[in-house]
Amino acid sequence: MHITLIAGARPNFIKIAPIIHAIHKAKELGENIDCRLVHTGQHYDKKMSATFFEELNIPHPNTNLGCGGGSQAEQTASILIAFEKELIANPTDLVLVVGDVTSTMACAIVAKKLNTKVTHVEAGIRSFDLTMPEEINRMVTDSITDYFFTTSTNANENLVKSGVNEKNVYFVGNVMIDTLLANKPNFKKPLFFDELQLKEKEYFVLTMHRPANVDEIEKFRQMMFEIVNNVHQLPVLFPIHPRTAKIIKELNLNASNLIIVDPLGYLEFNYLVQHSKAVITDSGGITEETTVMGIPCLTLRDNTERPETITLGTNELIGTNPKKIKPGLDKLFAGKWKKGGIPELWDGKTAERIIDEILILFK
Template sequence: MKITLIAGARPNFMKIAPILHAIKKVQKQGQNIQFRLVHTGQHYDAKMSDTFFRELNIPHPNVNLECGGGTQAEQTASILIAFEKELLAHPADLVLVVGDVTSTMACAIVAKKLNTKVAHVEAGIRSFDLTMPEEINRMVTDSITDYFFTTSKTANANLLEYGTKEESIFYVGNVMIDTLLANQDQFQKPLFFEELKLKEKEYFVLTMHRPANVDETQKLKETMTEILSNVNGLPVVFPIHPRTAKIIESLNISASNLHIVEPLGYLEFNYLVQYAKAVVTDSGGITEETTVMGVPCLTLRDNTERPETITIGTNELVGTNPKNIKPALDKIFSGTWKKGGIPDLWDGKAAERIVKEIINIYG
């Protein structure tokens, strides 16, 4: 059988990588599975270089459709057109999409219109917030998917509530955790770790990228002030997108304990997270990684599509009101933050289960 795997942004490759490794493993065992890796080029990432692929043992894509830039609509249209040509030139039995980026939705639509089966990895997760483009991508993708590979029982329940047939849902676990566990012993200390005199469990990691947090300048200033004023003088390391860095600079946000650094590679970033006292973020994926590494995580959002990181893991929703930050940080320093556990099947073997189920489906 032939599988086409889709990646549109760097986090997608983290999810695709263990699936490719699992496919290669069964190929060696005699299974007749061929794959083609398609990068839509949705996000340009300077760090997606030879080093990136080598570090994580990720094969280079067979093709890059170069569909970056433009508005949401322009990007979607560009991917639709380019991937249709790609799939017509290289037909597949199954198109496998991951996550919730625009490429996920667009490539699923193309595949279905060409009567090709679609599998969605990370299916069924929901924030129920339609102001998030990712939520729309999830909903559209899941409405036309054939095989749903899920990370949690909550995702299963969401799909069943939407009328998905139970036999099409496969509860396999979390492929991002496959990548995390496979690379944990290779995490790399960033060069600035010694320069900034960082000490284990005596610094915070901050990430923010959502427009609601970084584009509303007054709120951004209040958020940064609340964080920097309530970490008891400990260093706050902020790997930052250049665009956000310019906004912060224009607001004259500075403090002796604020350290703005360039975006980090996977191995360096997760080293930083693993030894942090806590992480403050508006990301979804980071909350999964902090849960597995047992690091307290404060999420600057009013909702999450990964509720298991809260009910089971180390994550808490702080919300988008900057005034909520101090009480949350106080809990960190008082030692009353919950310990957390690891969700079921987040064990590094999700990709193996996915490939096993695909083999069972296609015989």
């Protein structure tokens, strides 16, 4: 059988990597399986895409659709047009999409309209917040998916409640964690680590990029003020997203403990996370990685599509009110942060389970 894999943005690459490795392993064991990797080009900055293929030992894409830039509507339209041509020229048995970015939704739509089966890896997660573009992408993708691979039993329940036949739902675990555990021995200390005389557990890692946090200049300024002034003067490392970099220049921040750096590769970023005191973020995927690494995580969001990182892991929802940041940091410094545990099947073998199930489905 033949699978077309879709990657478009940084999180996709991390999730696709172990699936490719599992396909190659199955093929070496004599299974009739092959794949074609399509990069939609949704993220086109090298630091946000190409380096991940190199670091995670993923073959270069068979094609790059070059659909970067533009508004969400323009990007969606561009991917729809380009992937339709790609799929007509290269028919497949199954289109496999991961995560919740624009590429996920757009390529699923194209596949279904061309009567091609779709499987969604990381199906069923929900924030129930329709102001998030990702939530719309998840809902649309899952409404037309044929086979659903989930990270938690909670995701299974979301799908069944929405009318999905549970025989098409497979609880397999988390491919993000496959990549994390496989690459943990290769985490790489950034060059600036020693230059800045950073010390283990004596600095914070910060990531912020969601429009709800960074697009309102005054709110963003207040959030940054609360962070840098309530970390007991510890350094705050901020590998800054390109869109956030443009906005932060307008804040005129004057904080000696705020250290802004360029986006980092996967291995360097996770080295920083692994050795940090805590992570402050508005990302979803990072909350999964911190949970497995046992690192406290303060999430600057009012909801999460990954509740298991809170109920079982090291994550806490701080919210988007800047005044909630200090109490969260006070709790951390008081030594009252929870230890957390690792969710079921987040064991590094998820991709193998996915490919095993696909092989059974297409026999």
